Amino acid sequence: MNGLRLAQLGGEPGFEVASATLGGHSFERHSHDEFVISANLRGEERVWLDGRTFAAGPGVITSYNPGQIQGGGVAEDQPWQFVSLYLAPEQLAAMLGLTRLEFERPTARLPALAFAMADAVERVLGGDAFIRERGEERLTLLLAEIARVMGVRLSQEGVQSGGRIADLQDWLAADLARQPSLDEMATYLGLSRFHLLRSFQKQVGLSPRQWAMQLRTRRAQALLRAGLPATEVAHELGFADQSHLNRHFRAAYGVSPGDFQRALR
Template sequence: MSGMRLAQLGDHPGFEVASATLGGHAFERHSHDEFVISANLRGEERVWLDGRSFEAGPGTLTSYNPGQIQGGGVADGQPWQFVSLYVAPEPLAAALGVARVEFERPAERLPALAVAMADAVERVLCGDGFVRQRGEERLTLLLAEVAQAMGVRLPRQADAADGRIAELQEWLAADLARQPSLDEMAAHLGLSKFHLLRSFQRRVGLSPRQWAMQLRTRRAQSLLRVGLPATEVAHVLGFADQSHLNRHFRAAYGLSPGSYQRALG
């Protein structure tokens, strides 16, 4: 299936993702107001960037600063598959916790990072809200890896952030139906999204949303145990619907909420 799929990420404009499957396609020389980060998955792309040309085969990441003149594509008849991120300067700097970002290297062959980026983009393009949120978290962490690979130095803030994680856990646990966005969590703690995620995962072993979801399913188990109907449990704990509760409850405990209640009999 050929074409391009697009989606906005986060609460505010300035961060978009794209997944493209094209054949024999070439882009005319153009520029963007945003940073553009692409991972080539299939095809031998010939890139033109600010007067120089280079090859970007499968597994290559390319990065373009705002305003840079770029163009490129693959030969006629050749399949081409890639994913791209389009991030405005201020959101990218804020996500990484730096004052300013500029990529020094336009291309690096990093196959594992390219595959991870493609997987995260597919999650963002998924119809399931929780999967989309996990994709956003993954992309935020991968942005730091990409930035460092392309020559951006990131500050070390994780140690200072560790002490705020318990505060965030209390805030999330106080109202599990609220489900704040990653932007809201970062603003609540006064941290960049990258440092929030890195510190939380290092201390807890899960992302904030994963931690909140396991607490939500644990509380669902308690409510089901005292006989509350699954539909009401889903509503009280902020699941999208009963099937959403079923999916996560089964993944955690190996059986559906209904089967769990019948087993308790």
């Protein structure tokens, strides 16, 4: 069954993801204002790019610079499934800590990376806000890996000391109901999104959002011990609703908030 799903990431335009099943489809020659990165999951695509033709089967990642003339597709009787990222030039450069960039290589066969990208896109297209955020984080880290493979050199920007990560942890912990975006956290530290995630994970072992979520569930446990109803706990700590609290509390502690409170009596 053919179909196309799209989602925009972040508060500003400039980063979109797509998941497509378009058996027997082909695209006329065209171009984009954005960088386009696609991972082929099923089907044997023939790609036309700036006068050259090449094959892109399952596990192949293709990259297109803004303005490049492209086209392609699969034979009429073939299934075709792929995911794509569309990133404004200034958005991608900022995410990776660069002033500008251009992909040197248009294609590479990287099955593990292609299917990791597809998994992250599926998370972004899902209904759970926390899972969508995890997908966005994963895509940011994968973009850096894709950029290196396709011939883009990343800057050496980084956190100079653990104190800056500790400052971000304090800032997040001060108001757990506030859930800043990756861009807001990166701005707070003066880093790109990629270097924020890489530096935080290297020091803490979790992404900033994962770390904040485990702190929220820990504080939820304390509030439940104090006798606060689960609905109030969810509101106090910025969970979308009580079911959102239930899901993450159970994942962390093996019981629901209600069962936890009953066990205390």
